[in-house]
Amino acid sequence: GFHDRTFSAVKDEMQPALGFVEEFLKRAGCSVNIQMRMVMAAEELFTNICNYAYEDGGDVTIALRVARDTVTMRVSDRGKPFDPTKHIAEMSPEKLAKADLAGLGIFMVRGLIDTMEYQYNLGRNILTVTKKI
Numbered sequence: 001g002f003h004d005r006t007f008s009a010v011k012d013e014m015q016p017a018l019g020f021v022e023e024f025l026k027r028a029g030c031s032v033n034i035q036m037r038m039v040m041a042a043e044e045l046f047t048n049i050c051n052y053a054y055e056d057g058g059d060v061t062i063a064l065r066v067a068r069d070t071v072t073m074r075v076s077d078r079g080k081p082f083d084p085t086k087h088i089a090e091m092s093p094e095k096l097a098k099a100d101l102a103g104l105g106i107f108m109v110r111g112l113i114d115t116m117e118y119q120y121n122l123g124r125n126i127l128t129v130t131k132k133i
Contacts, residue, residue, distance in 0.1 A: 002074065004063035009050050009077065017046050017062055021073070028066040034133050037112045038064075038073055041129055044105040045075045053079025053125070071133055076126040083118045084109075084127060 005020050007013040021042045025035045042062060049060050054077075063074040084106045110116060113129040120126070 002063040002065045002072075004061055004074075006059050006061045007046075009046075009054055009058045009060045009079075011047075011050055013060075014043065014046055014050075017060065018043055020062060021064065024064045025066070025071065028071075030066065030071060030133055034071060034131060037131060038071055041109045041112045042073065042075065044109050045127060048084075048105060049075070049077045049079060052082070053077045066133070069132055071131045072128060073130075074126055074128045076124045078124055081120045082125060083120070085116055085118045 003024055005017070007017045018039050021039050022035055025038055030038075046060055046062075049058075058078050061074075061076045063076075065072045109129065113131045115128075115130045117128045118126070119128075
């Protein structure tokens with residue numbers, strides 16, 4: 001099963017959210033490398049939700065699971081629908097070279113993890129990322 005916590009989608013909640021990710025992975029026995037990768041991915045995803053998902057505030061739920069050889073993290077929100085996997089697929093090297101820094105975060109996340117899947121279900125954006133351990 002997943003262990004989850006919900007945070008307000010505001011920058012002041014960033015450190016508690018990242019602390020949740022780090023502490024869970026530490027208690028699960030994950031290496032420092034895996035902890036750092038997943039915390040960096042969580043930071044970028046949380047920041048994107050804070051900056052773009054809501055006009056009047058909302059929440060972010062982070063759910064984590066460690067199975068035999070995989071860490072899975074689900075980040076979800078009730079903001080406007082946005083599929084970051086399509087954003088990645090639409091980027092060519094030329095577009096990437098011209099992208100502003102705000103648009104590059106999802107590429108950083110993709111480089112930190114092994115798989116990324118998006119779904120919109122029951123009014124929630126749900127991004128699931130996995131990393132082999």
